[in-house]
Amino acid sequence: MYPEHPGHAPTGRAVEVHQPTPITPAAVTPAPLVPVQPGHVPTVASVVLPDGRVVTGYAINPVQPEPVATKPPVSRAAVNVALGGVGFLAVCVGLLLLTSFIAALTAFIGQLIILAAVIFGGWIAVQVFSASSQQGGTTVNIRKAVIKRNKFYG
Structure with a gap:
């Protein structure tokens, strides 16, 4: 039941008090001893508290948290x-x-074509003018042909 509050009128009910029942510990078996290498014995630390008591125990290294994966800045x-x-x-x-x-290749090819035409045209001009200046060339007489009523008179 709930205890009476100050300032409230007593209700007249009885208060029940419950006491905890102690639990008897089960038989404890000692843990097996693990041999410790001589170089790996942890150091014992003693701390003097402000009230004068001395607490002695093994020094425990603080647990290092897992490194958090850093997000790239971008x-x-x-x-x-x-x-x-x-x-x-x-x-x-x-x-x-x-x-x-x-475009440059097209312009280059166009210039090559013009250069070839100039060189070839110059060669033809040299052939024509050199043939007319020589004496004793071949003479070809061309007669006028007449076509009358689908008949050729040459």
């Missing part, structure tokens, strides 16, 4: 977008260079 998506932009820029520059190369 997200992977941003890095991927940036790398995609760099790749796209490289492709655009490559296409621009390819276009410039094709």
Whole structure:
């Protein structure tokens, strides 16, 4: 039951008090002793408390927390977008260079064609003018042909 509160009128009920029942410990078997290597015996530390008591025990190294995986300062998506932009820029520059190369190659081929026409035309001119200046060349007489009523008179 609940104890009476000061300031409340007593109800007249009896108060029941329950005492805990002690539990008897079970038979404790001693743990097997594990041999400890001589170099691995932990050091014993003594601490004097402010009230004068001395507490002695083994020093326990504090538990180091697991290292937390640090997030990179920049997200992977941003890095991927940036790398995609760099790749796209490289492709655009490559296409621009390819276009410039094709234009330069076309101009070079056009100049070669013009050079060949000039050289070949010059060679033909030399042949024509050198043949007319020589004496004793072949003479070809061309007669006027007449065609009357689908008949050839040559």
